[in-house]
Amino acid sequence: MSQTVRGVIARAKNAPVEVVPIIVPDPGPGEAVVKIQTCGVCHTDLHYKQGGINDDFPFLLGHEAAGTVESVGPGVTEVAPGDFVVLNWRAVCGDCRACRRGRPQYCFATHNAKQPMTLEDGTTLSPALGIGAFIEKTLVAAGQCTKVDPAARPAAVGLLGCGVMAGIGAAINTGNVQRGDSVAVIGCGGVGDGAIAGAALAGATTIIAVDTDDRKLEWAKGFGATHTVNAREGDVVEAIQGLTGGFGADVVIDAVGRPETWKQAFYARDLAGTVVLVGVPTPEMKIPEIPLLDVFGRGGALKSSWYGDCLPTRDFPMLTELYRQGRLDLDAFVSEEIGLEQVEEAFTKMHRGDVLRSVVVL
Template sequence: MPYEVRAVITMKKDAPAEVQTVLVPDPGPGDVLVAVQACGVCHTDLHYREGAVSDDFPFLLGHEAAGTVEAVGPGVTDPQPGDSVVLAWRAPCGRCRACRRGRPWYCFDSSNAGRPMTLLDSTPLTPALGIGAFAEKTLVAAGQAVRVDPAARPEAAGLIGCGIMAGYGAVVHTGGVAYGDTVAVIGCGGVGDAAIAAASLAGARRVIAVDLDDAKLDAAIQFGATHCVNSRGTDPVAAVRELTDGYGADLVVDAVGRADTFEQGFAMRDLAGTFVQAGVPGPQARLELPLLDVFARGGAVKPSWYGDCLPSRDFPVLIDLYLSGKLDLGAFVTETIALDDVESAFDRMLQGKVLRSVVTL
């Protein structure tokens, strides 16, 4: 018997997000029904609303979520009803070529729920990143529901489902930060501040925050930035070099995802340094670099997919860091809002007024 729940959807390209009643089916084989407790408003949800991800409208938005398992489908042994979970948009299939080669963090066929959620007229909904969690309940594959310590506040815990994991993993997994490294992070939103926190926890000698907004730079200090560069009136490449004894940073993370920030990050590395692109670029972004510079500077230039994470391994670790006071997930939560406020939260996000708005249910 399907459940009627309130949820945030977008019907067509650039249409405002709106709350409608949708139908969530009982879990089928391998599926899990989750009562959503909190879901962060991520820029990726806005990309869906704008049609920048695909044209598979209508979309059920929301993906950065925590909740409680209400029911499980046939064959599911983990998680179980009553478990506290954070939802992941990577659930390794175990069958694709990446999984078979022992690299499940690159899984090319991530699992999703087998039954669709729909509008009342039975129109299938496309859930954002296979989750669709701006809803009172959602249906996901069992591998997407990662058990975590129930002591973690849902509005903080849910953020590791996307932005926090993306930034943290970009430094720890993709970037391979080492104790004593110098690290520069371009863009001090949720992903960037998570990268800053990860670098600080890993023992980086200097952690340099780069942004256009002094307020964001001030906030970056609480996550572990040792130096700040406002690139609005300063050449960020020259500034980072000056702060790293003239060499450039060992690791640079671009948490913005524009062509100009890519070029800046590429240039502010030390020789043989690593550049990681963690920010998701828009579909029209284009890049032009002299190939000789790519060769001559050496090192590595890497995109980071979801922080190259393995949710079943990494989510509990980040929750433990949070509960021990080493990673202040609560500091990422600027405001808590209702389902009806998601569209206005997109506006505040675009204006740079929030680190994260979080829907609580």
């Protein structure tokens, strides 16, 4: 039997979000209903609200979530009622060409719940990243639920569901940062600081944080940045080269996702170095004009990072354990805990750069 719960929707482009009753159906085959405990306010949710992802309004916002499985549908074996889980937005299929080649982190046929959640008048909602977790209970594909240590703080480990994982994975999985490497990270929000934390975990010895906000640069030091560069105060490429013996960094991670920052990343890396794009561009953005000879002559790799190229079943439990051991400070990403009614205010704080993450606690 379906349930009626409270959730946060964006009804139209740039309209203030609303807390409204939402109908959540019982789980069908391969599905699970999860009672949400916490959900981070991610910049991707703001993109949905602004119409920057698509125009499938109304959206059920929220996706960086932790909670407890309440019920499961027929055929579900991955999780059971009572399991503490972090939600992910890449439930792998196990049968596409990437999965068959042993690369499920690149699954080309990821899936979500098949049944819709709706408003009371029957209007179908589009869940953000196939999750929709600014809500008391949500319906997801069972494969979107990853079991982690239930002793972990939900507000902290829930952030592994998107931004923090994207950043850590951009450094460790996509960028393949090695011990002794030099790394520069452009953009020090939640994703960028995740990349800094990932570079530190991997053993990078020089970690350069780049941003235009001195507050964010100060926060970045807490995640492992050894040097900071304020992009308003000089040439970013020259500054990174100056901190790496004149050569450039081994790995440069663009956590902003704009043509100008990608171009900075391209030229701020050493010969045979790696550029990782993990910041999400908008549809109209184009790769800046760069001589093809420079692409050839500098060698190395230009990569995009999908969700930190993570495999949730592998990475979420491992990072949760590092958090429990005190080796990964996920608590530092949590700027404040709020209620559902404060999501609109949290978007404003995010836009001003006042927080790394506001986290909704239910």
